[in-house]
Amino acid sequence: AQRVTQPEKLLSVFKGAPVELKCNYSYSGSPELFWYVQYSRQRLQLLLRHISRESIKGFTADLNKGETSFHLKKPFAQEEDSAMYYCALRPLGGATNKLIFGTGTLLAVQP
């Protein structure tokens, strides 16, 4: 079964603290993994994808195929990082490009 699990519904940290949003996936093949973010009153938007291996707004994520994880990390949280974060999987080799999302983690960065 194809599944994305985000175990934390809410993660609250103080400004300047490190952040790690957890994501585990279940998929028999080689997927493509993404992190999407939704700021308050804004639409869902792509934050980063594992194949690009880039850092966006200070966030990074490494695909660990052994642990089937794709955790999102940032060394120093900022208040403007407060948002809903969704991990998503796209099965590779499929024709649809459909995304399978986790349930999301609300990141709250306290001043």
Next chain:
Amino acid sequence: DTGVSQNPRHKITKRGQNVTFRCDPISEHNRLYWYRQTLGQGPEFLTYFQNEAQLEKSRLLSDRFSAERPKGSFSTLEIQRTEQGDSAMYLCASSRGIHEQYFGPGTRLTVT
């Protein structure tokens, strides 16, 4: 281009009524997707178009749901005989091939 647009943004309807939502994708995006998001959940895939052809439908899409994309431009999602369980945010996204999906603001449906 202002991105993916969806109308209406909010819809309140009584159980048993039919509703129709519209999605206008980013121009030149040949793929269009519909997702549904209920409270506390992530978006769930409903259906997908490549140009005007509907190529995949999720098992979530019951017979009461129908989607069209005439001429491969805008798309409509119709729900017939709405039920309270249909209350959700309906999201549309578009992409150029397998590239990044851009999401619209969503249509929030409330069935009373």
